[in-house]
Amino acid sequence: MIAKINGDRALALARNVLDIEADAVRALRDQLDDGFVEAIDFILGCRGRVVVSGIGKSGHVARKLAATFASTGTPAFFVHPAEASHGDLGMVTSDDVFVAMSNSGESEELMAILPIIKRLGSKLIAITGKPGSSLAQLSDVHLNAGVAKEACPMNLAPTASTTAALALGDALAVAVLDARGFGPDDFARSHPGGALGRRLLTYVRDVMRTGDQVPKVMPESTVRDALFQLTAKRMGMTAIVDENQRVKGIFTDGDLRRVLERSGDFRDLPIASVMTPGPRTIGPDQLAVEAVELMERHRINQMLVVDDAGKLIGALNMHDLFSKKVI
CATH class of the missing domain: 3.10.580.10 (CBS-domain)
Structure with a gap:
């Protein structure tokens, strides 16, 4: 069966998705509190690395956040929570800051490793959509990325929630780079191979x-x-x-x-x-x-x-x- 495209419906739906996701990001402004500043303090005081973890769609966002931290002056890497349960947890030390991302705040794979993270003494920053979730309650700092609804017409597929988490992660990374005094020359040293590096490193x-x-x-x-x-x-x-x-x-x-x-x-x-x-x-x-x-x-x-x-x-x-x- 070949689906037929209703152009007007497709455009209306697309505009609605963008409106919902834009509203979700704007709502994050009012959800920021002193916990955001405390999270920055944890990361700036980190003597090790920032370890970012999540599974599913949150895992994809977590990978991006780790890459953004690494490219803006904060040593960071992503660890898959399921792999962490089978040996990769050995990469995490007491000097690290662990950032756990889960919209529900109840992801089994994350919850399984959090007791070990806490026992190590690593600082735990949770980014969830549920302030009352188990992950939020276990964390040293919780950042609320909750959204009113998903952009999916069925309110099921992670859409607005992943956009909000991505934006909140970017806000955290940018606030940290600003606090570090990270400048264009520093950025160029992290990007020597691309067009940005050529623009910033070529005299x-x-x-x-x-x-x-x-x-x-x-x-x-x-x-x-x-x-x-x-x-x-x-x-x-x-x-x-x-x-x-x-x-x-x-x-x-x-x-x-x-x-x-x-x-x-x-x-x-x-x-x-x-x-x-x-x-x-x-x-x-x-x-x-x-x-x-x-x-x-x-x-x-x-x-x-x-x-x-x-x-x-x-x-x-x-x-x-x-x-x-x-x-």
């Missing part, structure tokens, strides 16, 4: 061209000399520097087009008479993404790199940034 000095790769001429040079540099170095520009390598100007493809509009032979014109003086520059220790932002803001495709004394030490263009996947 101008890592992508700029240096030495003979940098096109440059002296102010007394001619347009002919500049054209040679434009062609040979393939950067769409050449820098104009004095005898001390201080930048005086830049001559780009755009400047060349404007020169071409003149009548007569322009090749022997002094480059100083047609260059763009005072070009945009950047330092080598600035982030490459800052160079991108400057280029886009000022609608330019090249930028000269100078040291603190204004001396030319490198150059970069959009192609360099593309090739390094900064953009």
Whole structure:
């Protein structure tokens, strides 16, 4: 049997699901209390690791929370409660903080290991939807992730409850990273392989061209000399520097087009008479993404790199940034 789609019904149902889940997350604001601050204190004072556990849909949320903690400066890992009963509990120590997630607060697999957790002396943070549940009562701190109803039309499938638990876990992780003073550089060190890492760890000095790769001429040079540099170095520009390598100007493809509009032979014109003086520059220790932002803001495709004394030490263009996947 092939099901037929009622488009209007599907859209109405989808909007209702989003409304219910959004309301569930908003309701968490009023459910926060001093226990949330106490949970942060436990995690900040943890001498070991944060161990997050849950089963079923709560287990999926728990895995995500452990990953979020680990990537934001708090050593953490997920342990499956059923596997914990068969040896994995040996990974938990008295120096750890144990975060147990269960909407009902009565998950048998979790309840089976909690006496051992308590006996070890690990701090226990419970995230449940039932403040009166067994798990909530056993915990040192309980965070209430309860929802008025599930988004499932039958009010059965975990939907709003998992969204609420996920959001509450994120709120806890973000509050902890803020308390730690965790910043962009710290985040980049945890994400060196992806686009975020490239944006936060790549500096101008890592992508700029240096030495003979940098096109440059002296102010007394001619347009002919500049054209040679434009062609040979393939950067769409050449820098104009004095005898001390201080930048005086830049001559780009755009400047060349404007020169071409003149009548007569322009090749022997002094480059100083047609260059763009005072070009945009950047330092080598600035982030490459800052160079991108400057280029886009000022609608330019090249930028000269100078040291603190204004001396030319490198150059970069959009192609360099593309090739390094900064953009």
